[in-house]
Amino acid sequence: MRSVRVVVKGVLLVIALLLMVAGTGTFLRHKPFLLEVERTNSMYPLLQRGYVVLLVPVTLHTQLHIGEIIMYHPPVGPLSKEGFIVHRLVGGNARMGYITKGDHNLLSDQAAMQAPPVQPAWIVNRVVTIGGRPLAIPLVGYPTLWLQSGAAKRFYFVPIIGALVAIIVSTGGIRKRERHRRSRRLRRYQGSIFLLSGLTLMLMMAAIIINSSQTDEIPYVVSLHQNGVLNGGGVGIVRKGTVIHRPLATLNNFSDYPSVATITAEDPQLVFSETQVWLPPHATATPTLTLDAKHLGFYKSIVHIGIFPGILPASWIGWIAHRNYWLAVVAVSCIPGLPFFIFPLLHSRIRRNSMQRVRRLIFG
Numbered sequence: 001m002r003s004v005r006v007v008v009k010g011v012l013l014v015i016a017l018l019l020m021v022a023g024t025g026t027f028l029r030h031k032p033f034l035l036e037v038e039r040t041n042s043m044y045p046l047l048q049r050g051y052v053v054l055l056v057p058v059t060l061h062t063q064l065h066i067g068e069i070i071m072y073h074p075p076v077g078p079l080s081k082e083g084f085i086v087h088r089l090v091g092g093n094a095r096m097g098y099i100t101k102g103d104h105n106l107l108s109d110q111a112a113m114q115a116p117p118v119q120p121a122w123i124v125n126r127v128v129t130i131g132g133r134p135l136a137i138p139l140v141g142y143p144t145l146w147l148q149s150g151a152a153k154r155f156y157f158v159p160i161i162g163a164l165v166a167i168i169v170s171t172g173g174i175r176k177r178e179r180h181r182r183s184r185r186l187r188r189y190q191g192s193i194f195l196l197s198g199l200t201l202m203l204m205m206a207a208i209i210i211n212s213s214q215t216d217e218i219p220y221v222v223s224l225h226q227n228g229v230l231n232g233g234g235v236g237i238v239r240k241g242t243v244i245h246r247p248l249a250t251l252n253n254f255s256d257y258p259s260v261a262t263i264t265a266e267d268p269q270l271v272f273s274e275t276q277v278w279l280p281p282h283a284t285a286t287p288t289l290t291l292d293a294k295h296l297g298f299y300k301s302i303v304h305i306g307i308f309p310g311i312l313p314a315s316w317i318g319w320i321a322h323r324n325y326w327l328a329v330v331a332v333s334c335i336p337g338l339p340f341f342i343f344p345l346l347h348s349r350i351r352r353n354s355m356q357r358v359r360r361l362i363f364g
Contacts, residue, residue, distance in 0.1 A: 031073075031084070031124050032055060032071060032084055032124065032125060033055075033208065033211060034054070034055055034207075034211075035052050035053065035054060035055060036052070036053050036055055036071060036084065036086060036125070036127075037050070037051075037052055038050065038051040038052070038053065038086065038136075039083075040102075041104055042086075042087065042102030042103075042104050042105055043069070043086060043087070043088070043102050043103050043104060044103065044104040045103075045104075046103055046133070046134065047086070047134060047136060048138070050138070050139050051136045051137065051138055051139075052136060052137045053086065053127050053128075053134050053135065053136045054127070054128040054134075054135040054136070055071065055125040055126065055127060055128065056125065056126050056128055057124070057125055057126075057211050058070065058123050058124060058125055058126050059214050060120050060121060060249070061216065061217075062126070064089060064094070064098070064120075064123070064126070065089070066089050066090065066091060067088065067089060067090075067132075068088070068089050068126060068127075068129075069086060069087070069088050069089075069126070069127035069129065069134060070086075070087070070088075070089055070098075070100070070118075070123050070125070070126050070127070071084050071085065071086050071123070071124055071125040071126070071127065072084070072085055072087075072100070072118050072122045072123045072124065073085065073122055073124065074115040074116065074118065074122055075122070076115075076116060077113070077114055077115040077116060078113075078114050078115070079109060079114045079115045080115070084124065084125075085100070085109075085115075086127060087100040087101055087102050087109060088100065088101055088102070088103060090108060091108075092117055092118070094120050096117060097116065097117025097118055097119055098117060098118040098119075098120075098123075099117065099118075100115070100118050194340045194341070194343060194344045195340070195341070195344070197337075197340045198337030198338070198339075198340030198341045199337065200337075201336040201337040201340065202333045202334055202336070202337045203333075204336075205309070205332065205333040205335075205336050205337075206329055206330070206333040208309075209306065209307065209308055209309075209329050209332060209333065210329065212259075212307035213304070213305060213306040213307050214249075214305050215302060215303070215304055215305070216249070216302070216303045216305065217300055217301070217302055217303075218270070218289075218299075218300075218301045218302075218303060219298075219299065219300045219301075220236060220237070220238060220291065220293075220298075220299050220301075221236075221237045221238070221297070221298050221299070222238055222239075222240050222269075222293040222294075222295060222296050222297055222299070223237050223238070223239060223240065223296070224239070224240055224296065225239065238291065238293045239293070240293055240294070240295075240296060241293060241294070242291075242293045243290065243291070243292050243293070244290070244291040244293070245288055245289070245290050246288065246289050246291075247286050247287075247288050247289070248263070248272070248286065248287050248288065248289050248303075248305070249305065250284055250285070250286045251277060251279060251284060251285045251286070251287070251305070251307070252279075252284050253279035253280070253281060253282060253283050253284070253307075257281060257309065257310065258278065258279060258280050258281060258309075258310035259279045259307055259308060259309060259310050260276060260277070260278060260279065260307075260308045260309075260310050260312070260314045260317045260318070261276065261277040261279055261285065261305065261306065261307055261308075262275065262276050262277075262304070262305070262306040262308065262317060262318050262321035262322075262325070262328065263275050263276075263277075263287060263303065263304070263305055263306075264303070264304045264306075264321050264322055264325055265301055265302065265303045265304070266301070266302065267299060267301035269291060269292050269293060269294060269295065269299070269301075270289060270290070270291060270301055270303070271289075271290040271291075271292065272287055272288070272289055272290070273287045273288040273289075273290070274287040275318055275322065276314045276315065276317060276318030276321070277314070278310070278314045279310075289303075304321070304325040306321055306325055306328060306329070308328065308329075308332045309332065311332065311335050311336075312331075312332060312335065317331075317332060
């Protein structure tokens with residue numbers, strides 16, 4: 001019986017952690033991150049109201065297939081007032097727009113005049129499926145549905161729900177005669193608790209940054225004699241000595257907090273109008289790319305567009321990102337966890353207990 005309680009507590013703690021990470025990421029990004037609460041029965045019986053589904057992000061370069069379940073937000077039409085919609089792709093393509101439909105609906109969204117053909121830019125996530133069935137947690141989303149005060153704010157309550165679940169699970173079942181003993185054990189492991197808390201915050205921030213950022217591949221050929229179109233998109237075939245200017249993807253900050261965008265590439269023939277951009281809340285920017293075709297050859301250049309929370313000056317983040325993009329991810333992710341790493345070093349008792357545990361671990 002004890003092992004069953006441990007398993008149940010472990011599962012609930014994982015769910016609570018997922019809810020808190022998803023809620024924090026959605027709050028910062030202003031669009032669903034990692035999880036989504038189903039608000040209708042349009043996908044019944046596969047998904048029902050109150051289900052929480054697992055999501056993966058989608059970019060303009062993601063290959064989508066008919067039959068997949070996607071999340072999109074149409075800017076026009078009746079469904080534009082409903083927030084983010086989780087429906088299945090049943091037709092169309094990326095060039096002409098996709099046709100979407102809820103499994104329980106008789107007509108597609110387009111046939112019912114609820115939304116125009118879905119453009120790739122409107123699609124923000126894809127539902128994770130195994131064997132054609134989505135990964136979903138039943139009933140967990142009902143507290144969020146009860147607390148929401150509008151479709152746009154429904155995820156603000158998810159961190160609170162997750163925190164309450166975590167508190168209930170971690171404190172439930174403690175008998176009075178065990179509290180003193182557990183309190184002593186807690187003091188003994190305070191250093192480890194602070195370390196794990198800091199690492200958790202780091203991982204949460206890193207997940208938010210990586211999910212917000214994107215990596216683009218720009219293929220092109222530098223030729224001696226001709227310009228042309230390269231299969232697969234990209235800049236195309238350009239004559240040596242040609243200089244081409246083109247806009248990059250529009251950078252959007254939908255959140256209520258400032259962000260910093262960095263643009264980096266290892267190809268010296270690619271030059272950007274801005275390599276770090278400060279984005280105030282709800283601001284947009286469209287930097288340009290310049291290709292100076294100096295060297296012959298076929299290139300597949302990787303461009304990292306990083307979106308970082310504005311917790312450091314843009315010049316600092318840009319300087320680190322131009323050394324290494326992943327180093328910038330680690331550096332910015334460390335900031336929220338710093339207090340949890342520094343406090344045990346400043347607290348004499350926690351520092352002493354931690355050093356004793358390290359010595360016992362090393363020397364036995």
